Amino acid sequence: TSFWFWKKRYSRKLKRSAQIMKMFGIDLLSPSQNKTNTLDKWEIPKENVVVNRRLGEGAFGMVYGGEAQITSGQWTAVAVKTLKSGQSMEDRLDFLSEAEAMKKFDHKNIIKLLGVCLQNEPIYTIMEFMLYGDLKTYLLARRNMVKEKFTDESDISPKRLTLYAMDVACGLAYLAEKKYVHRDIALRNCLVNAQRVVKIADFGMARPTFESDYYRYNRKGARKLFPVRWMPPETLALGLFTPASDIWSFGVVLYEVISFGSYPYQGLTNNQVLEYVKNGKTMHIPLGVKPQLEGLLKACWSQEASKRPTALEVVEYISNYPRLLTPALEVPATSIELPESQ
Numbered sequence: 654t655s656f657w658f659w660k661k662r663y664s665r666k667l668k669r670s671a672q673i674m675k676m677f678g679i680d681l682l683s684p685s686q687n688k689t690n691t692l693d694k695w696e697i698p699k700e701n702v703v704v705n706r707r708l709g710e711g712a713f714g715m716v717y718g719g720e721a722q723i724t725s726g727q728w729t730a731v732a733v734k735t736l737k738s739g740q741s742m743e744d745r746l747d748f749l750s751e752a753e754a755m756k757k758f759d760h761k762n763i764i765k766l767l768g769v770c771l772q773n774e775p776i777y778t779i780m781e782f783m784l785y786g787d788l789k790t791y792l793l794a795r796r797n798m799v800k801e802k803f804t805d806e807s808d809i810s811p812k813r814l815t816l817y818a819m820d821v822a823c824g825l826a827y828l829a830e831k832k833y834v835h836r837d838i839a840l841r842n843c844l845v846n847a848q849r850v851v852k853i854a855d856f857g858m859a860r861p862t863f864e865s866d867y868y869r870y871n872r873k874g875a876r877k878l879f880p881v882r883w884m885p886p887e888t889l890a891l892g893l894f895t896p897a898s899d900i901w902s903f904g905v906v907l908y909e910v911i912s913f914g915s916y917p918y919q920g921l922t923n924n925q926v927l928e929y930v931k932n933g934k935t936m937h938i939p940l941g942v943k944p945q946l947e948g949l950l951k952a953c954w955s956q957e958a959s960k961r962p963t964a965l966e967v968v969e970y971i972s973n974y975p976r977l978l979t980p981a982l983e984v985p986a987t988s989i990e991l992p993e994s995q
């Protein structure tokens with residue numbers, strides 16, 4: 654890499670660290686020195702938080718279920734994200750940047766941040782509790798229900814599947830309005846609460862739109878594998894993230910919902926997906942998909958980002974078809990045609 658390239662990357666990193674430090678008003682390297690700082694209004698004393706079971710493993714540490722007293726004396730069910738002790742400065746910043754992004758949001762389809770515990774290790778972020786966990790596991794577990802008779806009220810009826818998709822689209826429309834790009838829209842990052850409302854979670858990669866030309870490819874030591882199967886050609890080729898790249902990912906989520914958690918581009922390796930999508934190809938539409946949904950999938954997967962619908966347009970479109978998504982369990986494998994020379 655050239656010096657200029659390195660310098661740009663390095664100064665961006667420094668700027669980001671400084672911004673976050675300022676926002677938190679704390680010394681990120683030695684939290685024990687932060688006692689004298691003025692407390693963030695989101696800070697909750699640890700004695701008001703009870704952690705009682707594991708929910709899953711996050712990128713930075715375990716996610717627990719528990720209870721917390723947030724404002725009034727009332728205890729409410731919460732999810733507690735922890736940062737493993739001994740993490741690097743950069744991990745700490747990434748962990749905190751998720752909470753920092755979430756503080757700006759207040760919408761029924763975005764996971765709510767309820768508070769933070771940053772005064773001593775391990776640090777916590779406290780979020781609203783989503784009883785049914787992620788939508789991928791939820792739908793995978795309900796695959797066998799497709800064979801049974803179901804009503805509109807069933808967890809997997811076309812009406813419900815359409816509502817799940819609508820919830821994600823509404824969340825995306827809100828993020829676009831707030832000028833945020835999520836960058837990791839996928840079924841595993843959509844959580845389901847006790848009322849079956851779906852909310853977008855995992856803001857670890859989210860950035861304000863104006864920072865969206867940030868090249869994640871250049872990040873050293875990225876913990877997560879790239880969500881290649883959810884990325885449009887311009888993100889794969891140029892590392893460009895925009896509201897329109899979130900819409901492409903939303904198209905992949907639609908596919909995941911109707912196929913009950915099937916892996917996108919089944920039959921291809923990550924590298925093959927990369928080449929396939931960069932060559933202008935998209936996933937096959939499963940058999941039995943309604944033509945109106947096929948139209949939406951194709952629009953979300955337009956090669957040109959500017960031709961994709963906005964999240965608001967998607968919301969309006971889906972609202973015309975209350976049973977737009979129907980189960981499509983038989984998904985065709987994606988095959989690659991070999992170039993003629995081979």
Ligand code: ADP
Nearest residue numbers: 708709710711712713716732781782783786855
């Ligand atoms: P990370 O973003 O650090 O990888 P995730 O947000 O993916 O972590 O969380 C890991 C797992 O923890 C999820 O798959 C989900 O099962 C569970 N989880 C996360 N947040 C919640 C929540 N608010 N309510 C219930 N379960 C949650």
